[in-house]
Amino acid sequence: MVTEAMTSGTATMPRPEYPRPDWQRSEWLNLNGVWSFRFDPNNEGIGHCWQTIDETAYDQAITVPFSWTSPLSGIGKDVKGIGWYRRTLNWKPSEAGSRIFLRFGAVDYSCDVWVNGAHAGFHKGGYGTFEFDITDTWKPDGDNTIVVRAEDHDNDYQTRGKQGYGEIRGIWQPVWLEARPQAYVRDAKFVTSLDGRVDLTVAVQAHKAGPAELTLRFAEGAVTHTQQLTVSAGENKITASFTVNDPQLWSPETPYLxxxxxxxxxxxxxxTVSTYFGIREIxxxxxxxxxYRWITLNGKPVYLNGTLDQSFHPTGYFTYPSDDEMRDEIFLMKRLGLNFVRIHIKPEEPRKLYWADKLGILVMEDMPCFWGRPDEIARAAYEHEAREVIDRDYNHPSIxxxxxxxxxxxxxxxxMTPGLASDITKRDGFLPETQQWVRDMYRWAKRIDPSRIVEDNSPCNGDHVETDINTWHFYINGYDQVRAHVSEVVEKTxxxxxxxxxxxxxxxxxxLMNSECGNVWGIDHGAGDSDLAWHYRYMMNEFRRHDKMCGFVFTEFRDVTNEFNGYYRLDGSDKHFGYEAFVPGMTLADLHSPDFLVIDAPPSQTVEAGENVTVPLLRSSFSDRYHGHTLKVSWELHYDNLGTRTVADRGIADAAWDGYGVAAIxxxxxxxxxxxAVAVLAIRLLNEAGETVTRNFITFDVRGGEESGVYDAEGxxxxxxxGSFAGNSFSHQWEAIQGAKVNGAGHGKFVYDVKLPDQSVQEFIGDIEILFEASAKRVLTRNVEGVKEQAMGVHYMHGAAANVEHNPNTYYMTDDELHESKVNVLIDGERIASVSLPDDPADSRGVLSWHYQPVANKxxxxxxxxxxxxxxxxxxxxxxxxRSRNFRLELEADEGGLALYGRNAGRYPIDLLIRYR
Structure with a gap:
């Protein structure tokens, strides 16, 4: 039985808020919470009338609305097949004679529903919302029993989308009861224009004919419209139009609803239905x-800085544990300066789309795919699902x-195995008749929704048929490789x-825009978990230097079970990109500015000390905010001189900021x-008030020409x-980055024999300083057990998890999790100092560790x-x-281990240095 606490919206009920804020009634009852549950492995439930048997026949409890595979469901078993749900409750609408509807956000994949033993209805499709009118079987003054039989076998024809990280099975979105009068508004679709005109198509369902009045009231009464109707029994299609004076336009910057x-x-x-609309044109x-064309929002070009969102949660899988977490998803995207998100191969939950509308982020929403062959059964299932998706989400201005x-x-x-293809011309298996079906689906979507951009197929195999946007996917690592690839695509477009x-x-x-990119698949065996900050910055520069390109989709928003290329960890915790160390105040948002300074140069290059270097710049503008203005380019070349920040050169220059697109300055x-030195060219674009519009940087590996290095310091x-240590006592020791870095696992020490100049060279040595670059050493499984390759077939596309630490390319990017170590410094056996090493970091600050990578994809x-x-x-x-001029130097680590970085690794261009004077 449902208790009062479970229906009162307290913390005991998961997801207590109304599931559809875009289409909400006040008379409703949330049915989330604990239901009785039972698996039916032998499909005997219907034959044994489980829809009518007593609750004691159900042997488990499940928490709705979570998939029975997920931890939050309380079941947590990835079992294909059939599951039965049962719940008894009483509820009476406040208005006598109301019609009662049982509503489901989504059930995967097919389900039958009974109310008080009577079959209420059947639905097939894992992502669409549906409802049953249960008025005739509901007992307003007594107990009512709801039974749901859900069936999910992962058939080839099912629209599964990107399940595999965690399966959607059974009820996975909220369930609720809702009361309506005998005639009600079933649906309404808004089409808006920039001049304020709003055209509305309203579907009214009536149980008898008669006069009615339709009233629209928005913006606290500032926008109203009323018209008289005569409705017929059954479904009625009604059109209405009104004009909003001084319309406030919706955009990511001003998400006015x-x-x-x-x-x-x-x-x-x-x-009465509470709803909303946003005035915008795509x-x-x-x-x-x-x-060539650009994508426009409200008549103006918009550069789409986007990310791929798998919408996966570690405990709820594809069901978010709370409304706050859905809101926070949008906040975390906007915090990065992103203005759009691609929901990957699935429609998003309505409440998350609400937050996209409310907080302001554009949404590219995918239809869920099937994974079998495109036979008649699969096509019919897909078409049914696509209709439900577009019908449900039509009014969201964010989409x-x-x-x-x-x-x-x-x-x-x-x-041909579906998935990533290294050869863009590999198209075997995509038959002409299937291509025609894709064209038909594209044109069908354009017919039912001409207000939006439609893409036929988001391709990695070069196989568009007919589309509003020409997108492509690539996963390539290395500056030269990315530059060449993007240039080729632009030239051939x-x-x-x-x-x-x-x-x-x-x-x-x-x-032309990119719809998937990143270095997660551009690395041999996949990237594992690695720094993406370095790659990301030069990729943004390459995108923004091409006038034809108007956006990208970075893979991905959060890490998932087999891809670790997210801006954030799976739990939403931060990764640290380190850009602020190069340009004070710089964040990822600087790389997503609509007004952008392109540094048309490699992320790092080797130059000679004292050399003058010319650096090309481009302006990329997809905003008219500063058009006609003269902005300033403020620049500074700085470097770290053995712990002292030093400015080598600086200046400021005018930049005429006129018109959309890309142009040289x-x-x-x-x-x-x-x-x-590792020299940093840090640039800022300043507006006329001296405020920073955007920041960017590149680096230089400056060589002084001497083997031991040249440093402008006294002594x-x-x-x-x-790597020239005389010995070490680590249980496991190895080199990296072509010997420029040495690692020791756990407790142990590196020992060096140091020879100072004799008295004929330096008669007196007064002060001695020891300088070195070191970090803790997080030991990975592959460091001990060796590398293990994982095959990357269809199961990997489905999200098959892997032990990332077996991956040969894994090195955890800097994040909120610290791995500390302490190092004692000893001279001839005497400890003279101890050093705390806070972490074993890896991000864009490891300039030399990136600059001296011998192979781009390993x-x-x-x-x-x-x-x-x-x-x-x-x-x-x-x-x-x-007196002695010789000594033994020992660097002794505790259990946190030790990594030492030489001249061609790490952040500082030094070997182990002994400074004397």
């Missing part, structure tokens, strides 16, 4: 005489695009080109330091390569770096060393 209600009144009573258009298919999944009839198309179809002037010529130096502790340690040798010890 006209909130209000639709009322239908008559002698049957009053039906389109594509040419600008400035170009032969700007429907994606009908992804990477030809479910479209192959031959032997023009009206009439057959590049990225199939079956004799050719490109139109449709906008004056290059910078900068003078390099006259010593070994002289002895340089000792970190990572060797890429991005790893340490902390600059400076140890002053006590005077009494220095006096002894002045």
């Amino acid at each position: 006209y909130e209000g209600e639709i009322r239908l009144s008559g002698d049957f009573g009053l039906d 389109g594509t258009s040419r600008f400035g005489g170009r032969g 700007f695009s429907w994606v009908m298919f992804n990477e030809t999944w479910g479209l192959m009839s031959g032997d 023009f009206p009439g080109s057959d590049f990225n198309y199939i079956g004799g179809n050719v490109q139109t002037d449709a906008p 004056a290059p910078l010529t900068v003078g390099m330091p006259k010593q070994d 002289a130096f002895v340089g000792i390569p970190v 990572l060797d502790e890429a991005g790893s770096y340490g902390y600059l340690c400076k140890i002053t040798v006590p005077g009494r010890v220095a006096a002894v060393l002045d």
